[in-house]
Amino acid sequence: RAQPLRPQVLRGLARCPMKRLLALHAQLLPQPARSLRGCPVAGATEGEAPAELPEPAGEQKARAPPSASRQDELRKMFQVFADYRESVDRLSDDGTLPSMSPFDVVLATNHESGLFSKSAIHAWLEEAETQGRLNALDLLPGPWQACKTRKEQVGLLRAHQLAQMEGRDVFQYAQWQLDFGDRGLTSNIVVPKVETAGFGSGAKVRVIPRVILADPVDSERISRLHVRKEGNFENVLLDSVISTTDNDSWREQRAHLAEAFLPLSTLSEIMPVSLARAKMCADRLAELAAPAGPGAQRPAVDMSDFLLHEAQAQLQLALLGAPRDLME
Secondary structure: OOOOOOHHHHHHHHOOHHHHHHHHHHHHOOOOOOOEOOEOOOOOOOOOOOOOOOOOOOOOOOOOOOOHHHHHHHHHHHHHHHHHHHHHHHHHHHOOOOOOOHHHHHHHOOOOOOOOOHHHHHHHHHHHHHOOOOHHHHOOOOHHHHOOOHHHHHHHHHHHHHHHHOOOHHHHHHHHHHHHOOOHHHOOEEEEEEEEEOOHHHOEEEEEEEEEOOOHHHHHHHHHHOOOOOOOOHHHHOOOOOOOOOHHHHHHHHHHHHHHHOHHHHHHHHHHHHHHHHHHHHHHHHHHOOOOOOOOOOOOOOHHHHHHHHHHHHHHHHHOOOOHHHHO
16 A cells, blocks of 8 residues: 655655656556666666666576476467467458457466567667667667667666566656756657567567657657657557558548547537436446445445446447447
8 A cells, every 4th residue: 555655755746746756656556676777767766776687588597497387388378479470460361350369368378478588689689770770869868878788778678678568668758858858858868669560470579769759849840740650559459540650551541530530420429428428427436335324334446347347338338329238
């Protein structure tokens, strides 16, 4: 449980929004501090010695070979990946729906995918430099300039990937803005990132420079001129309107969807349904939180389950026009 912050801490946080965010983050999602010398990671306190990143399986010294049961688990995990890639290819070729979503794959492999080995990242770095894909890392400030050796560069990429896997990458970006930018949280920075581009058998892991635009003038100007997507959603959402890197395909798909967002012909029919459900939602929450009888305590309500249910209710009732009994 989160502990109350001391008054002197609260006064300090009030003067620095970033510190306030980090303090809340530390209470809600406590994480061990990880950093690399010269490449700080959000969560480490000033003057704290950097902690080494965990060594991935297969790179630890004098490690015993995996047991027969572990080898069987690995074979099954790789088979899940192979089956999923083939199913995505079939979806792209003839529209056959895959048996698993990317999120199902994560569950089926027990969350063991995601953090790449140092040797693999080293090879992808060499490839990216040879192909000239990292030039942007020298055009804007960021943690890359603080990494003086290849080992530190690989460590930075793994730290970035670990932050994303743990859901704290937005805090990491903000910390790098403060550490390396010259305009606080409105600083533009660039960071290297391991990314899977493409989908199915065409998916390829690569190292790219990710530019974080925070300056409001730059953000408005560049968002009008440069609309091509990064490709970071292709592995999950394939070549849909949200993820495609093909601008012509994006324009065609967007044109098909435009009618769904016309204010009079479409949204005017959706909003009354949405409003009615929102009012019912408040009554439903009151019923769930009501005590069973006089003198009884109010029961705990699983708000995650409640909000997921209501999000689906809004989507199915208002946007899809499904009847309530089907939605329930």
